[in-house]
Amino acid sequence: MNWGSLSDFLAMGGYAFYVWGSYAVTAGLIAVEVIMLIVLRRNAMKTAGMPAAGDMP
Amino acid sequence: MQTQAIGSINWFRYASPQSFYPLAGAMIPWFAWAAAVLCAAGLYVGFLVAPTDHQQGESYRIIFIHVPAAWMSMFIYVVMAFWAGVGLVFNTRLSHMMATALAPTGALFTFVALWSGSLWGKPTWGTWWVWDARLTSELILLFLYFGFMALQAAIDEPRRADRAGAVLALVGVVNIPIIYFSVQWWNTLHQGASVSVTSAPTMAATMLTGMLLMALAAWMYSIAASLHRVRSIILERERGADWVAQGRVRP
Numbered sequence: 373m374n375w376g377s378l379s380d381f382l383a384m385g386g387y388a389f390y391v392w393g394s395y396a397v398t399a400g401l402i403a404v405e406v407i408m409l410i411v412l413r414r415n416a417m418k419t420a421g422m423p424a425a426g427d428m429p
Numbered sequence: 430m431q432t433q434a435i436g437s438i439n440w441f442r443y444a445s446p447q448s449f450y451p452l453a454g455a456m457i458p459w460f461a462w463a464a465a466v467l468c469a470a471g472l473y474v475g476f477l478v479a480p481t482d483h484q485q486g487e488s489y490r491i492i493f494i495h496v497p498a499a500w501m502s503m504f505i506y507v508v509m510a511f512w513a514g515v516g517l518v519f520n521t522r523l524s525h526m527m528a529t530a531l532a533p534t535g536a537l538f539t540f541v542a543l544w545s546g547s548l549w550g551k552p553t554w555g556t557w558w559v560w561d562a563r564l565t566s567e568l569i570l571l572f573l574y575f576g577f578m579a580l581q582a583a584i585d586e587p588r589r590a591d592r593a594g595a596v597l598a599l600v601g602v603v604n605i606p607i608i609y610f611s612v613q614w615w616n617t618l619h620q621g622a623s624v625s626v627t628s629a630p631t632m633a634a635t636m637l638t639g640m641l642l643m644a645l646a647a648w649m650y651s652i653a654a655s656l657h658r659v660r661s662i663i664l665e666r667e668r669g670a671d672w673v674a675q676g677r678v679r680p
Contacts, residue, residue, distance in 0.1 A: 374481060381476070385487035390552050394491045394545035398498070401537055402650070408533075409657045416661035420668040422678065 446523050446663045447672045453656040460656070464649035471642030479635040491549040492636070496623075497644035499542035501651055502570060503605050505535035509577075510602040513595035523659075525591035526666065528598060529581060530659035534651050536574035543567055554618055562611035563619035566604055573601040587666060 375381040384391045443449045475493040482489040509531040516524035546564065547557045558564065577594050584590035607614075612621045623631050624640075632640075667673050 374477065374479075384490070385481065387486060387488040387490075387552055390488055390548045391490050394494055394548045397544050398494050398541045401541060405533065405537055405654060409654060409661070412658065412661045416664040420664045420673050420678075422664075422673075 444521055444523055446526070446667050447670070449523055450660055450663050450678065453660050457653050457656050457660075460649045460653035464646050464653055467642050467646035467649060471639050471646055474635060474642060475639035479639050480633065482636075485553060488549065488552045489636075491545050493639050493643045495542060495545040495549060496640055497647040498538045498545060499567070500644055501647045502535060502539035502542050502567070503608055505531050505538065505651060506570060506573070506598075507602065507605055509535060510598045513598040516591060517595045517599070522591075522666070523663075525595065526659050526662045527655070528595065529591075530655045530662055531651075532574050532578050532581075533658070534654045536571060536578070538647065538651070539567065539571040539574060543571065550618075559618050561617040561619060562615035563608065563617045566608040566611050569604055570601075570608060573597070573604060577601070 382388060382392075443452055471493060475490060479490075481487055509528045512524045512527040512531070515521060516528060543564075546567075550559075551557050577597050580597055581590045581594040584593055611617060612619055624637065664673060664678075672678065
């Protein structure tokens, strides 16, 4: 175990901004992509004249 | 519909959007779950098991997203160019759709590689950015993805958009070996590869494990995301076809 406490973990040895800045932006972009995928799917189903309910894999 | 030989699976059947659509739909949950589990395992190993680096302190933990993202950014481009090439040669609709579906995810990983690299460069090199060969060629990769997407979006006729995008994707593929070998060909601020096929990795085993788990998670995520996107593209493009119009679409 590397960390004595949660605040130790969050501080990342003084590199919190760089480490968490990398991870947060990555997680945020992936969240945006997932939302865009869902929107694209809804629009495609609408265009194809299919009911929007269900069929979300 | 193609005929199918008795007793054997005809894999070319899946080259048709109609057959591929349900297959892709069935595969997505598996890849998505694999991505989530591998990512959780990778983060666990990366943050809780892997030790502090004796030179870089905790800042090195950026490696667990930086390297997988950089690998994915290059690999997705190669796969995208491959499908674009197949589409040009065999004139298969689904190949072009695959290329189109891969581009946004590739662009995402390219941006993440640049972003995390910048946040890693500041504490380690003392600068957010340098115009060295590795960083510049990776930035060109981002522009190639954007160019591919913009070109396809700008052309209304899908078949022409497919072909124009494919030519751009194939020309841009020369950039991939330039990125990969840039650290050998030029004197760069960016370090050489820590992991290669020909020599033992120059990092602790737990660090390597965390990185490989995250890389596998990135693979699984990319497959799930591009399959999901290609299904939407298939629906959109094939909406005039009987199998879509008559509602014979299986989820």
